Amino acid sequence: MVLPGIALRNLSRQKRRNFLLAGALAFGVMVIVAVNGLVGGLLSSIQRNASDLITGHIFFTSMYKDVNGRLVQSVDDDSRMIAAVSELGLDHVFMTRRTGAGGSIVFNGESAMRQLAGVDWNEESYLAKSLQFDAGSADGMAGSDGIIVSTTLAEMLGLVPKSKLDAVERDGLRRELAAKLKAGSGTGKADRKLLQRRLKAAIAAAEEARKGVRDEAIAKSAGETLIVQLSTIHGQQNVGEFRIRGIYRAQFDFSAYVDRTTLNRLVDMPDRAYNLLGVYLKDPSDLDAKTVRLHQALVKAGYDMYPIEKVMGRGSGDIASELQRTDFKGSKYLVTNINNELGAFIRIADGVRAASGGLFAIIMAVIMVGIVNTFRVVVYERTREIGTMRALGARRSQVRNLFLLEALFLSLGGTLVGFAAGFLILAGVHLMEFNAFTELAFFLERGRLAWRVEPGLLAGSLAVVCAMTLAAASMPAGKAARLRPANALRAQF
Amino acid sequence: MKKTIIVLTGSFILAASAFAQAPDWNRTLGRIDEMGDFENGDFSAEITLVSQKPGEDDTVIQARYFRRDRDDKFVIVMLKPDVQRGQGYLSIGDDLWFYDPESRKFAFSSLKDSFQDSDAQNSDFSSSSLREDYSVESYADGKLGGADIWAAVLVAKDKGVAVPKRKLWIRKDNLLVMKEEHYSLSGRLMRTIAIPKYQSVSGKFVPASMLIVDAIKVGERTQITFASPSVEKLPDSVFTKTYLERVNQ
Numbered sequence: 136m137v138l139p140g141i142a143l144r145n146l147s148r149q150k151r152r153n154f155l156l157a158g159a160l161a162f163g164v165m166v167i168v169a170v171n172g173l174v175g176g177l178l179s180s181i182q183r184n185a186s187d188l189i190t191g192h193i194f195f196t197s198m199y200k201d202v203n204g205r206l207v208q209s210v211d212d213d214s215r216m217i218a219a220v221s222e223l224g225l226d227h228v229f230m231t232r233r234t235g236a237g238g239s240i241v242f243n244g245e246s247a248m249r250q251l252a253g254v255d256w257n258e259e260s261y262l263a264k265s266l267q268f269d270a271g272s273a274d275g276m277a278g279s280d281g282i283i284v285s286t287t288l289a290e291m292l293g294l295v296p297k298s299k300l301d302a303v304e305r306d307g308l309r310r311e312l313a314a315k316l317k318a319g320s321g322t323g324k325a326d327r328k329l330l331q332r333r334l335k336a337a338i339a340a341a342e343e344a345r346k347g348v349r350d351e352a353i354a355k356s357a358g359e360t361l362i363v364q365l366s367t368i369h370g371q372q373n374v375g376e377f378r379i380r381g382i383y384r385a386q387f388d389f390s391a392y393v394d395r396t397t398l399n400r401l402v403d404m405p406d407r408a409y410n411l412l413g414v415y416l417k418d419p420s421d422l423d424a425k426t427v428r429l430h431q432a433l434v435k436a437g438y439d440m441y442p443i444e445k446v447m448g449r450g451s452g453d454i455a456s457e458l459q460r461t462d463f464k465g466s467k468y469l470v471t472n473i474n475n476e477l478g479a480f481i482r483i484a485d486g487v488r489a490a491s492g493g494l495f496a497i498i499m500a501v502i503m504v505g506i507v508n509t510f511r512v513v514v515y516e517r518t519r520e521i522g523t524m525r526a527l528g529a530r531r532s533q534v535r536n537l538f539l540l541e542a543l544f545l546s547l548g549g550t551l552v553g554f555a556a557g558f559l560i561l562a563g564v565h566l567m568e569f570n571a572f573t574e575l576a577f578f579l580e581r582g583r584l585a586w587r588v589e590p591g592l593l594a595g596s597l598a599v600v601c602a603m604t605l606a607a608a609s610m611p612a613g614k615a616a617r618l619r620p621a622n623a624l625r626a627q628f
Numbered sequence: 629m630k631k632t633i634i635v636l637t638g639s640f641i642l643a644a645s646a647f648a649q650a651p652d653w654n655r656t657l658g659r660i661d662e663m664g665d666f667e668n669g670d671f672s673a674e675i676t677l678v679s680q681k682p683g684e685d686d687t688v689i690q691a692r693y694f695r696r697d698r699d700d701k702f703v704i705v706m707l708k709p710d711v712q713r714g715q716g717y718l719s720i721g722d723d724l725w726f727y728d729p730e731s732r733k734f735a736f737s738s739l740k741d742s743f744q745d746s747d748a749q750n751s752d753f754s755s756s757s758l759r760e761d762y763s764v765e766s767y768a769d770g771k772l773g774g775a776d777i778w779a780a781v782l783v784a785k786d787k788g789v790a791v792p793k794r795k796l797w798i799r800k801d802n803l804l805v806m807k808e809e810h811y812s813l814s815g816r817l818m819r820t821i822a823i824p825k826y827q828s829v830s831g832k833f834v835p836a837s838m839l840i841v842d843a844i845k846v847g848e849r850t851q852i853t854f855a856s857p858s859v860e861k862l863p864d865s866v867f868t869k870t871y872l873e874r875v876n877q
Contacts, residue, residue: 201787371792
């Protein structure tokens with residue numbers, strides 16, 4: 136119990152030197168916590184948003200070739216799939232059976248490409264509740280020609296005025312104000328700071344004035360007719376009309392929702408068919424392992440499955456392209472998951488993590504050299520003190536442990552400060568709001584950058600820093616332990 | 629030249645006499661395909677597209693167009709505007725690749741996609757296959773611009789044909805298609821194509837210009853003109869990805 140006290144006291148004797156060493160350790164730990172926390176948060180947001188978007192973590196579909204050799208995605212037999220999910224005990228919040236089709240949505244000559252999600256509104260009653268409607272509702276969507284669009288899409292189609300002024304409008308306002316200020320200045324020049332202030336106020340006023348008109352337009356747009364131009368599953372061009380039943384507020388915009396049977400008829404699919412079954416798991420951890428287990432169960436159940444080793448790490452679009460080029464008979468079934476669909480993001484995240492790990496390793500290598508040198512100086516400076524301790528009966532192991540304890544406390548202190556600094560940075564980043572950028576919203580959680588630090592990363596960083604610091608200090612500590620008491624006491628420094 | 633005119637006139641008279649009364653639609657559609665099909669040679673031209681969209685300035689695109697019908701191939705290399713210069717399309721059968729010289733990459737595309745965000749579709753530049761793809765559901769006699777025509781309604785023979793239903797206005801005297809309407813599977817008019825003038829190239833007929841009017845995106849229209857048509861034999865290397873890459877070097 137005496138040694139830790141002495142070690143702490145020794146550390147406090149050289150505050151500046153130890154502060155620098157602990158600071159360097161803290162910096163390394165801060166980098167790894169902040170970078171991994173941000174990457175983990177981004178991935179978690181992307182995974183969550185994508186899961187909400189495609190409504191699922193694990194997906195099941197089947198593909199066959201029609202008489203013209205065109206690949207068609209349509210599930211007509213999911214009974215064994217449902218049974219397998221149940222048998223494997225994959226707890227899920229819900230399952231969705233949707234038809235998806237990309238198409239051009241047109242209103243008064245304005246058009247936008249969107250994914251149409253054909254929903255079984257009786258089966259997906261939660262969806263109607265989860266959408267935040269600015270106008271209308273999902274009531275009566277089942278079996279109807281209704282369509283639910285986002286406010287973003289409504290803006291693009293000119294159904295409602297944009298909430299924010301665009302660059303051209305802002306520029307026009309700026310020119311107008313600049314001209315007024317120039318005319319009134321007497322010097323023929325506009326005060327730049329005054330112009331900025333007035334411009335900010337004018338933009339805010341214009342956007343506020345637009346709000347009332349916009350709200351009115353949103354309310355009126357329910358009932359308007361949208362034309363949808365798309366291709367059938369066999370590749371024929373088709374056009375349908377949908378009536379707006381609701382406009383929902385979207386953090387980011389991807390799909391327009393319609394009734395599945397109505398969409399099926401438009402894309403020439405049987406009424407009860409669909410092309411993607413999504414399983415939204417209660418616990419999406421170990422997703423890849425769960426996907427592989429489900430694949431194996433489906434093989435046993437008799438489905439002609441696309442090989443799982445070819446699925447992992449690839450998006451379903453890539454797999455579909457390959458199947459289009461491959462000759463096969465009957466239906467091919469496919470189980471995949473959100474990680475495979477987000478393959479590019481995950482690879483980028485892994486790259487960033489690896490880079491931060493590399494940076495951490497370099498920082499630690501530099502710090503280890505610093506610790507070795509510092510402890511060698513410390514041992515040199517305290518040679519007589521070591522001699523006194525040995526003369527008073529301290530054993531060699533106690534001398535060595537004293538230095539190792541100092542190194543351990545140093546690493547613990549540095550790591551804990553690094554954790555705190557890392558968490559502070561993450562909390563600071565989380566405070567920033569990015570609501571205005573809808574393109575960025577896919578990476579956000581309620582308009583903010585989320586962060587997620589794995590406990591294993593914290594434990595691992597702590598263990599690595601302590602182990603490396605102890606390893607660096609062990610050589611000078613051993614040298615101190617081997618000093619002869621008489622020689623040490625005679626030392627003149 | 630005189631000989632060509634005599635041969636052409638003769639073939640028109642023969643065609644007219646053969647088809648003027650009760651048309652055999654299988655033969656008629658085959659003849660229409662043949663008239664625009666360069667099955668034994670190559671075809672090239674300079675094409676200009678002028679696209680109009682409400683509230684926007686007109687967009688002018690110029691490109692060089694190469695076609696080899698016997699292999700079902702075509703290549704288009706963009707010349708103007710400058711920002712799109714060097715972009716290219718290579719179509720072989722049902723496959724179509726778009727080349728972007730900036731990224732130096734090919735992207736797989738579809739014949740059904742619109743050409744450079746105009747009202748033309750990539751498939752408008754491939755050879756016609758009316759006899760293979762369609763059967764005539766009904767027809768009526770009529771007049772268009774003073775000429776006697778048949779207005780024939782064609783329906784796709786199978787679900788693989790992109791345009792499920794077409795209405796053609798065919799001149800009785802020379803079997804040239806003067807106007808077309810494309811309908812969706814649901815029967816909605818999608819676009820109208822008017823071909824007021826053809827040009828004869830080695831006994832074949834290609835539009836001198838055509839006007840495409842989008843019936844869904846109201847107010848959008850594209851005029852395409854084909855200039856400097858040629859049937860000179862083209863090197864095989866033109867119909868390759870390498871050509872599109874090399875043309876940018």
